[in-house]
Amino acid sequence: MSRLVVLVFGVLALIGAPLAMADGLDDGRRAFAAGDHSAARGYFAEAFEDGNAEAGFLLARMLEGALGGAADEKAALALYRKTAEASFAPALNRMGLVYWRGEAGVARDPQAAAVFFEHAAVQGDANAAFNLGKLYLDGDGVEKDRTRAATLFRVAAEGDHVLALNTLGGMARDHGQRQQERRYFERSAALGNAVGLFEMARITLRDATQETHDSVRIDAHVYLNLAGARGHPGAGEALQALTATMDADDIARAQEKARNFRGTRESQGG
16 A cells, blocks of 8 residues: 555544545545545535535545546645635645745745744644644754754654654754653654664663663663564664673563554554
């Protein structure tokens, strides 16, 4: 399944619609889930004509990604604009990305991006809060403000935005705030993020005591095993080095814990 299909399906699952406008949107969702992308385009188009901004946004995603027909970047951008004008938060965030990156023939304009991100973030959009935080952190289109950036990252982290969690973990690490560092990376790891898992292996080994050393190595092995399975580039080498310090029984226990973690994530749809 392509990344875009996953992203569109995630929006379908997470965003509700007003009951008066839901029929066409729900028909589009069902068609999309069944793999009938062409029909989904039609249903979303009808629902958008009836005033459903979410349907317009989803149609734009499909046009952008050539799902259910040919790609049409120009038409997708027009739909993103229209749904952003309706204050639909994901569309506001998407328009922010268009201006931030300079996509779809639009000149890069981080100041305009910040305006779109701000409007989406105040509606609780975690992606927009994170993106706006990055602008403030880097001073890109706005005055550099690390305090404002951290506040926005915390807003995004409350929505389990893993990039925000990892960024906050890194900021805490840089300031020697070990408790906060562990809290953010631990949550990221629980969500199955490769960076969070890798960082928790490092933190676990760092904070080990003489009394907990053996159990800590098992936990670190689990974190590195899972981080490697999720593509972290440094996990394999670190896991090999750690494994060389462990006996066969501890390695077996660590592998069993990693399997249980995977099984739990899969049963939860993670």
